[in-house]
Amino acid sequence: MEGLPLISIIIPVYNVNEYLEKCLCSVCGQTYKNLEIIVVDDGSTDGSGEICDMFAETDSRIKVIHQVNKGQSCARNEGLTIARGEYIGFVDSDDWIDPDMYEFLYHLLVDNDADISVCAHYIETTTRTKVRYSSGTLTSFSSDEAIRALVVDKRVRNYIWDKLFKRQAFSGIRFPENQIFEDMAVCYRVFHKVRRIVMQDCPKYHYLRREGSTVLDKQYDPQKEYLWFLRIYEQVKFVQANGIWHKAPRYVHKYGIHSIDKILMLPSSPQLDSIIKDIIAKMQEFKDVRWPQVDFLFLLKRCLLYQNLNVYRSMKLFFKSGKKIPQA
Known part of the structure; x- marks a missing residue:
């Protein structure tokens, strides 16, 4: 050689x-x-x-x-x-x-x-x-x-x-x-x-994969979740700015809702609410994501999330508790 x-x-x-x-x-x-x-x-x-x-x-x-x-x-x-x-x-x-x-x-x-x-x-x-x-x-x-x-x-x-x-x-x-x-x-x-x-x-x-490494932590950290979302956001902004793929913005919505759903499982606090609001604001930068790029349930969740975060939080906690909606 x-x-x-x-x-x-x-x-x-x-x-x-x-x-x-x-x-x-x-x-x-x-x-x-x-x-x-x-x-x-x-x-x-x-x-x-x-x-x-x-x-x-x-x-x-x-x-x-x-x-x-x-x-x-x-x-x-x-x-x-x-x-x-x-x-x-x-x-x-x-x-x-x-x-x-x-x-x-x-x-x-x-x-x-x-x-x-x-x-x-x-x-x-x-x-x-x-x-x-x-x-x-x-x-x-x-x-x-x-x-x-x-x-x-x-x-x-x-x-x-x-x-x-x-x-x-x-x-x-x-x-x-x-x-x-x-x-x-x-x-x-x-x-x-x-x-x-x-x-x-x-x-x-x-x-x-070992305990104590910089990327593996068994305890959920909402700040890490937020930083991970920001990396996705940066990547998609780059893809969009350089005309690489026009459908890429839907991934900001997909991972934004994914991150919010996980953060909402924690007790509410001003810091967490601030993180969620910033994720929503970044999702709203991409307004042209609509059906059929994403499914109807996703659009419904996004609409509710945009309109009233407290209602969305209550619904997430309700379904997490395993309760069933009473039949009429």
């Missing part, structure tokens, strides 16, 4: 000493050897930084950056700033990858004359492994097709770690700092900058 271009792999690290060694071993053991492995220790306090340094002493491809804790987005952005590779990949430090993942993604990209390649992944828990898509199906997308598959069809996922990018795709794009769901804020913008994206449903990445 001599003469192959350099791939920079960016790994943000924060307090993952239990998982870090497995992650770094999987990256260092790649069959694609021409790697620049950028490990950004984001102010770890559990010895993770020392593990990074230990690996750097044994593998000259590893560069370790130690910084005060600024968050995962800042760590990724720091990696992007110093990356020298012609291609860019990302791995989260509590996950691991198959030995041939980057060889697979590189050849998938080059053989299909693409700018971004995508593989499937496994979902790992402490008790089992679940495969997400393993048919081997190969799909090639134009930029607009990939954005629609990402935002609307969900055939392409809003993850940054299951992909290999030509470095030019990140020109002028960085992860939003001090925010969650940062992958959702970046993927569609990167897709818009490139010509072709290729995806093959072969799982190569092992995504670990």
